[in-house]
Amino acid sequence: MNEETYQNISGILGNISKLLSDVSREEVNLLGENILSANRVFLAGAGRSGLILETFAMRLMHLGLDVHTAGHSTTPAAGRGDLVLIASGSGETSTVSAIARQANDQEVKICLITSSSNSTIAALADETICIPVGSTHSDREDSKKVLQPLGSPFEHSLFILLESLVTHLMQKTSVSEKEMARRHANLE
Secondary structure, three states, rough: OOHHHHHHHHHHHHHHHHHHHHHHHHHHHHHHHHHHHHHEEEEEEEEHHHHHHOOOOHHHHHHOOOOEEEEOOOOOOOOOEEEEEEEEEOOOOHHHHHHHHHHOOOOOOEEEEEEEOOOHHHHHHHHHEOOOOOOOOOOOOHHOOOOOOOOHHHHHHHHHHHHHHHHHHHHHHHHHHOHHHHOOOOOO
């Protein structure tokens, strides 16, 4: 590995650590409680944020929760008692904003993870967790310093935050890794 690549790794990890240290622990704990108390959990995101939510959906399924990804052909109707977890760095993604409006109309609890707590989706959300990157665009001076393009600081932090939440949920539910492995896909 060349020195520049090593420095990039070090800078990215340092940035993720800094961003996540500024996230409200109370809000993350509340998200965990909301996930465990929901009848069903629906996840909604676009682009890379949506892909990260798919990895989280897999782990929630491994925990034995009833989880669905919005927009898939097998996703059932959401209703009262369910939770929609949305990830959108900008909080303005049009397709995800439409899902938030639909969830709001159906009286579904909405939790948003974003970098913009003053956004269209945040105004609809019951709970907002802010990963304070300031902007998800590379024209920001701070994003140039950490060598991460576009929305990468938000997306990397989102992944680590959700992976850490899985560990917390494992402890809260007393579900072991062995039990989770029994639910892992076997038609691969």
